[in-house]
Amino acid sequence: MWKDTPQYLGELLIWEIEDYLIAQSQRPERAKVAFIRLADAWGAASIAAELDNGGSFYSAAKRADALGMTLPGDMFGTVTREQMPHVFTAVPGTTFPPMPDGDGWVIVRLVAFES
Template sequence: MSHYLGELLVWEIEDYLRARSARPERARVARIRVPDRPAAETVAADLEAGGSFYAAARRAMALGMTLPDDLFGVVTRDEHPEVFEAVPGTTLPPKREGEGFLIIRLVAFEP
C-alpha cells in the first residue's frame, strides 16, 4: 500500500512541475469589483479575517459596495500578469482598475 501511495505522490509532483513549466496563458478567477479604496479595504479585511470569498462578495453586494461584474471569469496573462505568479486559492490584494478596484482570487489555471 505504501508503495502505491508513493507512486501517487510522485505523479502529483510531476503534474505540478509540468503545470509550472507549461506557463498557462489563461486562468479562472473569482472577482469582486468595488468603486473605491475604502470598499476594497473593507472586502480585503473580511477575506484576511478568514471569510470565504463568496461570503465577502455577497456581503459587499448587500452593502451596495460592488460595481456590476460577473463573480467568475477568465483572465489572460496579458490582462493580469500578477495572477500567473500566484498559486490557486490565492486572493490578490485590491488593484486599481478603471474607475474602481478589483479583488481577484485565483481558482485554477486553464491548460
C-alpha cells in the first residue's frame, strides 16, 4: 500500500489543481470549508503557528478543543463567494490566517469548490 503513496499524492495534487482551474473558469458561487473557531487572538495565533509548521488541520482542531480554546460551531460548512470572496482565489487545501469572527476568531481551510 505505501509504495503507491507518492502516486496517490500526485493524483490528489492534480485534482486540487483541476478544482482550482475549474473555479477560475466557471466561477463557482459556493465552497466547502472547514473551520476552527477559537475564543481569543492568542489561541488563534497558537493554532495558526502549529498549522504553519506543518501540523494537520484536524489534529490542530482536536488539540484546540481538548485545551478548551474553541467556541461552539460546526467544523464543516459551505460558504458563498459573497460571504468569503478570498476563499475563491485559493487552491483547495489552502488554510487561511485567523480572522475575527463574532466574539472570537476563525481559521478557515478550503476543502473544495461546489459546481
